[in-house]
Amino acid sequence: MAANGECGECLRRPPALTQTRAVFVYGFPLDRLVPRFKFHRDLAAGRLMAELMAGPLASAPRPDAIVPVALHPHRIRQRGYDQALELARPLAAALALPLRPDLLHRVRATAPQSELDAGQRQRNVARAFRVVPQAALPGHVALVDDVMTTGATLQAAARALLGAGVRRVDAWVCARVP
Helix, strand or coil: CCCCCCCHHHHHCCCCCCEEEEEEECCCCHHHHHHHHHHCCCHHHHHHHHHHHHHHHCCCCCCCEEEECCCCHHHHHHHCCCHHHHHHHHHHHHHCCCECCCCEEECCCCCCHHHCCHHHHHHHHCCCEEECCCCCCCCEEEEEEEEECCCHHHHHHHHHHHHHCCCEEEEEEEEECC
């Protein structure tokens, strides 16, 4: 571990995310609530998750905008909604932050990350995201998603945003898998 707290891997390959805030560890009761929200159209569960996130995230460095991690249009058609957007919308309202679902698009349909190991997850989401050309970019954004496992999806989305000109990208997730 370096004197500044960075591990050797982070020194060799710096992460795209400046900071990650996970409000909960993924376990009971979140392991029951998240699937209801994500796979069973329980949008009330998503609103509850956003409410639970708002208090702890109010003390985080304040971004210029909240950006939900984008789903591919095919997955939105299958599911009927975008769970990250449904989580980000009430969170942005509670924290009085602009919501920018227009910035980030998933341009490649990818396999579900839950079916892959860590290396496969990174390859699966590589170049899966694009930022809308000529969009007015905020300097600092918070990417919002429901669960973080390896961080591959959030890192890929952050790289796309940084490559387009965003200066700082943080991740705000409801739960982190231990």
